[in-house]
Amino acid sequence: MSVAPSAGKSARRLRLPPVATAILLGIVIGGILVFVSGANPATAYYEILVGSLSPDSLPNTLNWAVPLVGMTLVAAIPLRGGMINLGGDGQMVIGGLVAALVPLYLPAPGPVLIIAAFAAAAICAGLYAALAAWGETRHGIPMLISSLLLSYPAIGVASYIVGFPLRDVHTGLAQTEMIPEGARLVVLTGALNVGVLLIAAIAALVVFFDRRTVVGYELRMRGSNVRFAGYGGVRLDRQAIRVMFVSGAIAGIVGAIVVLGSQFRFTDGALLTPAYTWSGLMAALLANGEPIGAICGGLFFAALQTGGFAMQRETAVPRVLTIVLQSIIILFLAVRHGMQRR
Amino acid sequence: MFDLITPFLMQSAVQAITPILLAALAGVLCGRVGVFNIALEGQILIGAFAAIVGSYYLGSATGGIAVAIVGTVVFSLMLAYGATVFRGDPIVICIGMNLLASGLTAYLLRQMFGVSGTFSDPAIVGLDKIRIAAIQQIPVIGWGFGRQTILTWFAWLLVIVISIVLFRTPLGLRLRGVGERPDAAEALGVNVRAYRVVTVLVAGAIAGLAGAQLSLGTVSIFSEDMSAGRGWIAVVAVMLARDNPLYAAAACVLFGFADALSIRLQSEGLPNQLTDIAPYVVTLAALVITHRRRSRAGTASSELAAATPGGTTEPQPDTR
Numbered sequence: 091m092s093v094a095p096s097a098g099k100s101a102r103r104l105r106l107p108p109v110a111t112a113i114l115l116g117i118v119i120g121g122i123l124v125f126v127s128g129a130n131p132a133t134a135y136y137e138i139l140v141g142s143l144s145p146d147s148l149p150n151t152l153n154w155a156v157p158l159v160g161m162t163l164v165a166a167i168p169l170r171g172g173m174i175n176l177g178g179d180g181q182m183v184i185g186g187l188v189a190a191l192v193p194l195y196l197p198a199p200g201p202v203l204i205i206a207a208f209a210a211a212a213i214c215a216g217l218y219a220a221l222a223a224w225g226e227t228r229h230g231i232p233m234l235i236s237s238l239l240l241s242y243p244a245i246g247v248a249s250y251i252v253g254f255p256l257r258d259v260h261t262g263l264a265q266t267e268m269i270p271e272g273a274r275l276v277v278l279t280g281a282l283n284v285g286v287l288l289i290a291a292i293a294a295l296v297v298f299f300d301r302r303t304v305v306g307y308e309l310r311m312r313g314s315n316v317r318f319a320g321y322g323g324v325r326l327d328r329q330a331i332r333v334m335f336v337s338g339a340i341a342g343i344v345g346a347i348v349v350l351g352s353q354f355r356f357t358d359g360a361l362l363t364p365a366y367t368w369s370g371l372m373a374a375l376l377a378n379g380e381p382i383g384a385i386c387g388g389l390f391f392a393a394l395q396t397g398g399f400a401m402q403r404e405t406a407v408p409r410v411l412t413i414v415l416q417s418i419i420i421l422f423l424a425v426r427h428g429m430q431r432r
Numbered sequence: 433m434f435d436l437i438t439p440f441l442m443q444s445a446v447q448a449i450t451p452i453l454l455a456a457l458a459g460v461l462c463g464r465v466g467v468f469n470i471a472l473e474g475q476i477l478i479g480a481f482a483a484i485v486g487s488y489y490l491g492s493a494t495g496g497i498a499v500a501i502v503g504t505v506v507f508s509l510m511l512a513y514g515a516t517v518f519r520g521d522p523i524v525i526c527i528g529m530n531l532l533a534s535g536l537t538a539y540l541l542r543q544m545f546g547v548s549g550t551f552s553d554p555a556i557v558g559l560d561k562i563r564i565a566a567i568q569q570i571p572v573i574g575w576g577f578g579r580q581t582i583l584t585w586f587a588w589l590l591v592i593v594i595s596i597v598l599f600r601t602p603l604g605l606r607l608r609g610v611g612e613r614p615d616a617a618e619a620l621g622v623n624v625r626a627y628r629v630v631t632v633l634v635a636g637a638i639a640g641l642a643g644a645q646l647s648l649g650t651v652s653i654f655s656e657d658m659s660a661g662r663g664w665i666a667v668v669a670v671m672l673a674r675d676n677p678l679y680a681a682a683a684c685v686l687f688g689f690a691d692a693l694s695i696r697l698q699s700e701g702l703p704n705q706l707t708d709i710a711p712y713v714v715t716l717a718a719l720v721i722t723h724r725r726r727s728r729a730g731t732a733s734s735e736l737a738a739a740t741p742g743g744t745t746e747p748q749p750d751t752r
Contacts, residue, residue, distance in 0.1 A: 127543040174523065229723045234470070234523070235671065238664055239716050246709035253705055368531055375524055408542040413535030420528040421510060424520040
C-alpha cells in the first residue's frame with residue numbers, strides 16, 4: 091500500500107516517454123547482464139549498432155525486418171481491437187507450406203504460380219486463424235488460448251507432410267523439393283527481394299484502414315470498449331472472425347515470402363527458429379496495437395536482432411541477449427502503462 | 433483398449449502428469465486471487481534451468497529443488513508486483529515473462545555452461561525414484577505410483593492440501609474473497625495486495641517444482657524451451673477446472689494419458705510428428721466439449737471478456 095503512491099509520484103516527476111524509458115532500462119539491465127557474464131557492454135552494444143545500421147548491414151536488417159514487421163502486423167491488427175493472436179507460428183507455417191506446394195504441384199507458368207501461391211497461402215492461413223475466432227464467438231473458447239493451441243497441430247502436421255509423404259528424398263532433411271526458378275520472388279539487390287515491397291504495401295494498407303476507414307474505426311472502438319462498440323452497432327462476432335482472418339492471412343503471406351523469396355523450399359522448423367511471431371507480438375505490444383508505432387517497434391527489433399548476429403560474431407556474447415532485451419523492454423512498458431492508468 | 437494400459441504406460445503417464453499438475457496447481461492459486469497467470473510456461477522453464485544449476489553446483493538433487501524454488505520465486509516477483517502494485521496488464525506481463533524465460537535460460541546456458549541446445553553432465557544429480565514394492569503390484573494405480581520421484585507424491589499431496597485450504601479454512605475463504613470480491617475483502621480488513629503478492633509467489637515456488645521435475649525427474653538434462661507447451665496445457669487445465677484444484681487434477685490426468693499414449697503410439701510405428709500433437713488435440717477437444725455445454729448455459733461471454741486484455745472488464749479491479 092505504501093509503495094505504490096511514491097512510485098507513482100516519482101513517475102510523474104520524471105515525465106519521460108514510457109517507450110524511451112523502457113528501452114533505456116532494458117539496455118541498462120542487458121548491459122549489467124553482459125557485464126556480469128564477463129564481457130564489455132559498450133563493445134557489445136557498439137557491435138549491435140554497427141552490425142545493424144551501417145551501410146553494409148542495412149540491407150540485412152531490412153531483409154530480417156520483412157518477416158518480423160509482417161508478424162508485427164499479424165499481432166497488431168487483433169491487438170488494436172483488444173484481441174490477441176498467439177497462433178502466428180502455426181499460421182505462418184501453413185502459409186509457408188502451401189506456398190511451397192503450389193508451385194511444386196500446380197502446372198502453370200511462373201508469375202501465375204507466384205500469385206496462386208500467395209493467394210492460397212493467405213486463404214489457408216487466414217481460415218485457420220479465423221477458426222480460433224469462430225471457436226470464441228460460437229463456443230466461447232478464449233481465443234488467447236485456442237489460437238496458441240491450434241498452432242501445435244498445424245506445425246506437427248506440416249512437419250509430418252514434409253517429413254514423409256512430400257519429402258525431398260535426395261536430401262537428409264525434412265523438407266520439400268526446391269520450387270522452380272520461375273516461381274521465385276524477383277531479387278531487388280543482394281539480399282533483398284520483392285517481399286520487402288509487398289510487406290511495405292501491406293503495412294501501408296493496414297495504416298490506411300486503421301486511420302481512414304470505417305472498418306478501422308470500428309476495430310479501434312472495440313479496442314477501447316467492446317461493449318460500447320457492440321451497442322454502437324458493430325457486429326462483434328463477425329468482426330472478430332474477419333479480423334482474425336486478415337491477421338492469419340498476413341501470417342500466411344509472411345510464410346510465403348520467406349519460402350518463395352529466400353529459402354525456395356519449405357524446411358521443417360526453418361520458419362520457426364527465428365521466432366518472428368513472438369518478436370512481432372512484442373513489437374505490437376510495444377505500441378499497444380497502433381500500426382505505425384508497431385511497425386517502428388518491429389523495425390527496431392529487427393535492427394536489434396540483426397545487430398545481435400554481429401555482436402555474437404565479434405564478441406563472445408550470445409545473440410539471444412537481444413531476445414532478453416526485448417522482453418525486458420515489454421515488461422517495463424507493461425508496468426509503466428499500468429502506473430499511468432491509475 | 434485394455435491392453436493399451438500397461439505398467440509402462442501407467443508409469444510414463446504419471447510421470448508426464450507431474451509437471452503439468454504442479455503448474456496447474458500454481459495456476460489455480462493465482463486464479464483464485466484474481467491474477468490470470470499465463471506465465472506458467474516461463475516459470476516451468478526457469479524452474480527447470482535453476483534445478484539443473486543447483487544440482488550441478490551443489491551436487492545434490494535437493495539443492496536443485498531448492499535453487500529451482502528460489503529462482504522461480506524471484507522470477508515470479510515480476511508478476512506478483514507488476515500485476516498488483518504496479519497495475520500492469522497481467523496478460524502482457526506474462527507474455528513478456530515467457531519470452532524472458534526462454535531468452536534468459538538460453539543466454540545463461542551459453543554463458544554458464546558454454547553449450548547451446550541441450551546440456552547434460554554427469555555432475556547433475558537427478559531426483560531419486562521412490563520405489564514402493566508393496567504397491568507396485570496393484571494393477572493400474574500401483575503401476576503408476578510404484579516408482580516415482582518425491583515431487584510426484586508431493587504434487588498429489590498438494591492437490592489435497594490446496595483443496596482443503598481453499599474450501600475448508602478461514603485462509604481459503606479470504607483467498608477466494610480476494611479473487612471474487614476484492615472490494616468486499618478489503619472492507620473486511622483483508623490486505624488484498626499482500627494476499628495477491630504472497631499467493632503469486634507461493635504459486636511461483638510450485639511452478640518451480642514443476643520445472644525441477646521436468647529437468648531432474650527423468651533424464652537430468654536441460655534443453656532450450658524444454659517446457660514445450662506444458663505450461664500452456666496447465667493454463668487450459670486451470671481454465672477447464674475453473675480454478676478448482678480437484679478438477680484441474682482430473683484435466684491433467686486426461687492430458688497426461690494423451691501424452692503417454694502418444695509415446696505408446698510412437699512405439700507402434702506412428703511418426704512422432706503426428707503423435708506429438710495428441711495432447712494438444714485432446715486439450716482442444718476438451719475445451720470444445722466443456723465450453724459447448726457452458727455456452728448453452730449462457731455464461732461464456734463473461735469469461736471471454738475476462739480473458740481479453742483491454743476488454744470490457746479490467747483484469748485488476750483494484751481497491752485503493
